[in-house]
Amino acid sequence: MSSLPDWLIALISIVIPGFGSPDVSAYNGYVEADYVYVAPSAVGRIVQMGVDEGEMVGAGDVLFRIDASHQKAALRAATAQVAVAQANLDNLSTGSRTAEIDVIRATLDQARADQRLAQSTLDRSEQLLASGSVSKARVDADQTMVLSANARVAQLEAQLQVAELPARDAQRIAAEASHEAALAQLDDARSALADREVIAPVGGLIDRVFYEEGEVVGAAAPVMSILPPDALKALFFVPEAHRASVQPGEVFDVTCNGCPANLTARVTRLATTPQYTPPIIYSREERARLVFRAEAVLENADGVLPGQPLTLSPRQ
Numbered sequence: 254m255s256s257l258p259d260w261l262i263a264l265i266s267i268v269i270p271g272f273g274s275p276d277v278s279a280y281n282g283y284v285e286a287d288y289v290y291v292a293p294s295a296v297g298r299i300v301q302m303g304v305d306e307g308e309m310v311g312a313g314d315v316l317f318r319i320d321a322s323h324q325k326a327a328l329r330a331a332t333a334q335v336a337v338a339q340a341n342l343d344n345l346s347t348g349s350r351t352a353e354i355d356v357i358r359a360t361l362d363q364a365r366a367d368q369r370l371a372q373s374t375l376d377r378s379e380q381l382l383a384s385g386s387v388s389k390a391r392v393d394a395d396q397t398m399v400l401s402a403n404a405r406v407a408q409l410e411a412q413l414q415v416a417e418l419p420a421r422d423a424q425r426i427a428a429e430a431s432h433e434a435a436l437a438q439l440d441d442a443r444s445a446l447a448d449r450e451v452i453a454p455v456g457g458l459i460d461r462v463f464y465e466e467g468e469v470v471g472a473a474a475p476v477m478s479i480l481p482p483d484a485l486k487a488l489f490f491v492p493e494a495h496r497a498s499v500q501p502g503e504v505f506d507v508t509c510n511g512c513p514a515n516l517t518a519r520v521t522r523l524a525t526t527p528q529y530t531p532p533i534i535y536s537r538e539e540r541a542r543l544v545f546r547a548e549a550v551l552e553n554a555d556g557v558l559p560g561q562p563l564t565l566s567p568r569q
Contacts, residue, residue: 279566282489286559290475294448302466311456321449331442338432345428361409368402457481485551487518493543505565518549
C-alpha cells in the first residue's frame with residue numbers, strides 16, 4: 254500500500270472511506286467512576302448530617318441521622334408487649350398463684366376437720382340409737398352430714414389438684430406463639446430504629462451531598478454519593494477492525510496529564526453491540542466509523558479523577 258502515491262491514496266480514500274488509514278496504536282477514552290449512592294430505607298427528616306463533601310469516610314462511619322421519634326415510641330410499645338406475653342406464658346406454665354393455692358389448702362383443711370366431726374357425731378348417734386336414747390331420724394341426719402362433708406372434701410381436693418397443674422397444651426401453645434410474635438415485633442422495632450442512623454457501606458470520598466439537614470428525604474432516595482478508592486475505570490472505544498484483537502484481561506498502558514507513570518488498565522468488558530457517530534448503515538465502506546465500547550479497571554490510579562481524558566496503548 255505504501256508503494257502507491259500519496260495523491261492516489263487520498264483520492265481513493267474520498268471514494269472509499271477508511272482506505273489507507275493507518276493502524277491504530279492507541280485508543281482515546283476517559284475516566285469513569287462507579288459511585289456508591291447512600292439512601293435511607295424509609296422516608297424521614299434529616300436531623301443530623303455527619304459529613305461534608307470532600308471528606309474521607311471509613312466503612313461503618315455514621316453519615317446522617319433521620320428523625321426517630323416514632324420508632325422510639327414503637328420500640329417502647331414492643332418492649333411492653335413482650336413483658337405482657339412473658340407474664341401470661343409464665344402464669345400458664347406454673348399454674349395458679351401461690352396465694353390462691355394457699356386459700357384452697359386452708360379451706361380443704363377446714364373441710365377435713367368438719368368431715369371428722371361429722372363422722373364422730375354419726376358414730377355417737379349410732380351408739381345411742383342402739384340404747385334407744387336417740388331416734389332413727391337423728392341418725393339419718395348425721396349420716397347426711399357425713400356425706401356432705403365427704404363431698405366437700407373431695408371437691409376441694411380436686412380444686413387444689415387443678416390449681417397446681419399447668420395450663421392445657423393448647424393454651425400453652427397459644428401463649429408461646431403470642432410471646433414469639435411479641436419478640437418478632439420487638440426485633441422489627443429495633444431494626445427500624447437502627448435504620449434511622451445511616452452508616453457508610455464502604456470507605457471512600459464523599460463526592461456529592463444532595464440534601465441538607467432539616468429536609469425530608471424519601472425512601473431509597475440518594476442523600477450522598479461515595480467514591481471508593483478502587484472504583485475508577487477507563488472507558489474507550491475500539492474500532493471495528495480491532496474488535497477481535499482486544500480481549501478481556503488484556504492490559505494497556507495509560508497516559509494522561511498529571512497521571513502517574515505506572516498507570517495501567519485491565520480490560521474487563523467489551524461491548525458486543527457497536528455504536529455509530531453519526532448513525533449510518535452497515536456497509537463495507539463505512540466500517541471504519543464503527544466502534545465498540547470497552548471498559549478497563551484502572552490500576553495504580555492515585556491522583557486520577559473522574560472525567561479525565563486518557564490514552565490507552567497496547568503493551569509491547
